[in-house]
Amino acid sequence: xxxxxxILKGNTFVVTDGRGDIEASATEPDGxxxxxxxxxxxxxxxxxxxxxxxxxxDDLQYFETRFFLVPGTGTVYVDAKLSVIRDRxxxxxxxxxxxxxxxxxxxxxxxxxxxxxxxxxxxxxVKNAQAKKGKLYSRVEAGRLVYGYERETFHRTTTITTTAPxxxxxxxxxxxxxxxxxGTWATQLRVAPAVIGPGGRPFRLAxxxxxxxxxxxxxLQAWLDAAPRLECDWEPLHITYRRSLVDLAALRFAPLTxxxxxxxxxxxxxxxxxxxxDSIFTSLQALPFAPExxxxxxxxxxxxxxxxxxxxxxxxxxxxxxxxxxxxxxAFEEQPHTPYYGNADATALFVVLLDEYERWTGDRELxxxxxxxxxxxxxxxxxxxxxxxxxxxxxxxxxEQTGLENQCWKDSWDSISYADGxxxxxxxxxxxxxxxxxxxxxxxxRLARLVWGDPGYADELERQAADLKxxxxxxxxxxxxxxxxxxxxxxxxxLDVLSSNIGHLLWSGIVDVSKARAVARxxxxxxxxxxxxxxxxxxxxxxxxxxxxxxGTVWPFDNSFIAxxxxxxGFKKEAARIAAGILDAAEFFDGRLPEAFGGYxxxxxxxxxxxxxxxxxxxxxxxxxxxxxxxxxxxEPVGDHLIVDxxxxxxxxxxxxxxxxxxxxxxxxxxRGRVRVDTKPRLRPQLGADT
Amino acid sequence: MxxxxxxxxxxxxxxxDEPLLRAATGTIRIDLHRPGGTxxxxxxxxxxxxxxxxxxxxxxxxxxxxxxxxxxxxxxETNALAALLRGQLAVEGDLELLMMxxxxxxxxQASRSGARQPxxxxxxxxx
Numbered sequence: 001x002x003x004x005x006x007i008l009k010g011n012t013f014v015v016t017d018g019r020g021d022i023e024a025s026a027t028e029p030d031g032x033x034x035x036x037x038x039x040x041x042x043x044x045x046x047x048x049x050x051x052x053x054x055x056x057x058d059d060l061q062y063f064e065t066r067f068f069l070v071p072g073t074g075t076v077y078v079d080a081k082l083s084v085i086r087d088r089x090x091x092x093x094x095x096x097x098x099x100x101x102x103x104x105x106x107x108x109x110x111x112x113x114x115x116x117x118x119x120x121x122x123x124x125x126v127k128n129a130q131a132k133k134g135k136l137y138s139r140v141e142a143g144r145l146v147y148g149y150e151r152e153t154f155h156r157t158t159t160i161t162t163t164a165p166x167x168x169x170x171x172x173x174x175x176x177x178x179x180x181x182x183g184t185w186a187t188q189l190r191v192a193p194a195v196i197g198p199g200g201r202p203f204r205l206a207x208x209x210x211x212x213x214x215x216x217x218x219x220l221q222a223w224l225d226a227a228p229r230l231e232c233d234w235e236p237l238h239i240t241y242r243r244s245l246v247d248l249a250a251l252r253f254a255p256l257t258x259x260x261x262x263x264x265x266x267x268x269x270x271x272x273x274x275x276x277x278d279s280i281f282t283s284l285q286a287l288p289f290a291p292e293x294x295x296x297x298x299x300x301x302x303x304x305x306x307x308x309x310x311x312x313x314x315x316x317x318x319x320x321x322x323x324x325x326x327x328x329x330x331a332f333e334e335q336p337h338t339p340y341y342g343n344a345d346a347t348a349l350f351v352v353l354l355d356e357y358e359r360w361t362g363d364r365e366l367x368x369x370x371x372x373x374x375x376x377x378x379x380x381x382x383x384x385x386x387x388x389x390x391x392x393x394x395x396x397x398x399x400e401q402t403g404l405e406n407q408c409w410k411d412s413w414d415s416i417s418y419a420d421g422x423x424x425x426x427x428x429x430x431x432x433x434x435x436x437x438x439x440x441x442x443x444x445x446r447l448a449r450l451v452w453g454d455p456g457y458a459d460e461l462e463r464q465a466a467d468l469k470x471x472x473x474x475x476x477x478x479x480x481x482x483x484x485x486x487x488x489x490x491x492x493x494x495l496d497v498l499s500s501n502i503g504h505l506l507w508s509g510i511v512d513v514s515k516a517r518a519v520a521r522x523x524x525x526x527x528x529x530x531x532x533x534x535x536x537x538x539x540x541x542x543x544x545x546x547x548x549x550x551x552g553t554v555w556p557f558d559n560s561f562i563a564x565x566x567x568x569x570g571f572k573k574e575a576a577r578i579a580a581g582i583l584d585a586a587e588f589f590d591g592r593l594p595e596a597f598g599g600y601x602x603x604x605x606x607x608x609x610x611x612x613x614x615x616x617x618x619x620x621x622x623x624x625x626x627x628x629x630x631x632x633x634x635x636e637p638v639g640d641h642l643i644v645d646x647x648x649x650x651x652x653x654x655x656x657x658x659x660x661x662x663x664x665x666x667x668x669x670x671x672r673g674r675v676r677v678d679t680k681p682r683l684r685p686q687l688g689a690d691t
Numbered sequence: 692m693x694x695x696x697x698x699x700x701x702x703x704x705x706x707x708d709e710p711l712l713r714a715a716t717g718t719i720r721i722d723l724h725r726p727g728g729t730x731x732x733x734x735x736x737x738x739x740x741x742x743x744x745x746x747x748x749x750x751x752x753x754x755x756x757x758x759x760x761x762x763x764x765x766x767x768e769t770n771a772l773a774a775l776l777r778g779q780l781a782v783e784g785d786l787e788l789l790m791m792x793x794x795x796x797x798x799x800q801a802s803r804s805g806a807r808q809p810x811x812x813x814x815x816x817x818x
Binding site: 152153154155195196197198199201203256257303304305307308309310311312313315326327330331332333338339369372398 | 755767778780781794795797798800801
């Protein structure tokens with residue numbers, strides 16, 4: 001009964017147990033959530049007072065599930081004369097088609113009961129088990145059950161309706177049902193969350209759908225049809241590829257100002273909202289497959305680009321947002337998420353995505369439209385992020401109560417340390433931030449010449465980039481270890497731990513060619529490479545922990561960018577080896593890579609150990625196999641052509657990726673696996689097993 | 692001494708073209724409710740050019756808000772999006788226009804000098 005069933009659409013999601021019931025606790029994210037609020041915390045079905053027993057659960061689509069149930073829990077006795085089907089699909093809330101079948105040749109009278117309840121917990125309360133500050137109410141109105149929560153002017157409601165008549169009370173609804181021999185009874189239950197504005201009028205936080213009853217099946221099919229078609233000898237890749245496309249569809253989120261267009265929300269259950277960093281990385285990964293995500297991400301992040309100095313939100317002019325939230329703690333400014341800007345990477349990455357998007361699509365109009373924002377982003381990098389005044393990107397939160405301590409992708413408190421485990425003071429300058437800044441300048445110079453008609457600005461950006469690269473290779477290089485320091489401390493001293501961040505440096509192109517081989521060797525060396533992927537922190541470091549969130553686990557997204565970086569410097573075999581490890585791991589998760597998994601040695605565990613509270617699906621993990629496909633095939637847009645330069649692991653056989661969209665229209669890419677990845681015969685074929 | 696609201700609109704009226712709003716065109720009407728009456732402001736944005744008036748006609752977006760609350764928004768003490776989520780803004784019409792406009796409002800700062808200091812302790816005054 002502990003199995004979790006999750007369905008989702010945009011920022012609405014439902015988490016239930018294996019029989020479709022919700023019995024939320026203070027700390028578990030079970031329930032119906034929308035806009036960072038739990039609108040339903042109790043939803044328990046009984047027949048004649050007895051709980052039901054699941055026979056099967058079909059995850060039909062990401063937005064719908066079907067539960068087959070029979071009355072009577074436990075294993076001793078199951079009354080097989082009745083069966084119950086709960087067909088549930090998520091929209092703004094959810095709709096449940098409840099059907100009861102009598103298999104007997106006698107009529108039967110039963111009592112069907114649905115217990116309901118709503119605690120209106122803010123997602124942050126669920127994370128931190130906070131008590132409510134306002135007033136909860138419940139009432140019965142004309143056959144409908146309404147739950148509500150009010151705190152001053154803040155007002156949210158959940159309305160539950162049924163098509164079949166019911167006796168409704170404040171704790172649920174009861175149906176007295178007589179079923180004829182072989183008869184059927186059914187009702188449709190609808191759970192509708194609402195945000196209530198002044199005057200008691202509901203208002204929408206999302207762009208209204210074009211159609212009142214959008215056909216989600218057709219929409220999903222159209223999404224899948226628009227993506228390139230994969231042909232491959234290695235069956236698991238088909239499953240992973242399809243899973244990635246479907247999960248990406250599930251995570252599409254249309255914020256208020258997008259005119260209905262979608263960008264990827266970051267992940268279930270904690271991050272079902274717009275994140276600057278996550279949306280950008282995912283859009284980069286998905287460019288060869290669904291380039292329109294990048295366009296929406298760029299437009300929406302631009303529309304919310306920082307415009308003022310706000311210390312509570314860590315906002316500055318030009319800064320790209322970190323996270324937007326809609327719940328009670330954001331509304332009352334107990335949390336700074338309206339939006340919060342505390343990241344030091346998304347602003348440069350915004351420019352990187354703009355250029356990469358143009359390379360793939362040739363959409364110069366968007367580049368022209370966003371010139372002001374791109375320039376403001378570059379100005380932020382130079383003027384606001386350089387807290388020390390020495391030409392590097394630094395971070396230090398100004399909101400010391402609820403702001404983020406670490407404003408890079410490894411944003412947990414202990415992720416940035418010295419080799420001896422000490423934590424440095426602030427501000428901090430992690431190495432990959434310098435890489436992103438370098439890449440942003442180089443790419444913006446190209447756009448300035450090509451689209452903005454400002455060669456002087458291009459020259460200046462290139463001069464700055466060259467200077468940054470020269471200084472970086474001097475100040476961050478750990479000479480006796482032959483790798484780059486994780487970060488500089490406020491005094492300019494090196495945090496000389498070996499970390500996966502050095503892989504991002506390859507991706508950004510800031511690594512001196514003379515140093516690249518040493519970096520690649522470390523990435524594939526025994527301290528960083530587990531056999532499945534590159535660990536966030538190297539084995540042997542003081543804070544290394546194979547199940548430490550950012551200090552030893554393997555992150556599929558991280559690895560996909562590292563593989564891209566290795567390809568950029570010509571390390572084809574090394575990139576293929578990482579692709580092999582991550583794709584092998586994906587197979588163990590039925591094609592759905594979690595946010596992170598354990599950094600244990602592959603030969604030790606034989607399977608990837610899931611990180612306990614990892615988000616899944618998570619957008620940039622979903623995007624990882626897509627980017628790995630790109631790196632394995634060596635896809636690179638050059639002018640109006642797509643260059644294909646495959647380097648595939650041997651076990652993968654032949655890959656064909658057909659109808660890749662881009663400025664060239666649609667083209668196909670083919671590759672054959674030739675890179676040996678130490679594979680030995682096993683019970684099941686794997687790509688990168690080394691034992 | 693003029694209120695934060697008057698200061699904000701006066702500043703807005705004197706600004707040159709606002710590049711952040713270059714894609715926006717439309718008129719926002721803001722009704723500020725105070726005991727004894729309503730102050731009405733019309734903000735017209737025409738591809739980045741902002742004009743402010745006390746009189747006007749049709750608006751694409753109409754906002755009703757308590758005058759005292761808007762004063763706190765105009766001084767950066769509270770945030771317009773948070774107030775919207777709290778249910779303190781009644782909005783009709785083009786909400787996207789309001790989203791664009793709110794970027795012109797000031798942020799919350801520990802000191803008005805713009806010095807980059809940590810946020811002061813003890814914030815969290817709620818409406």
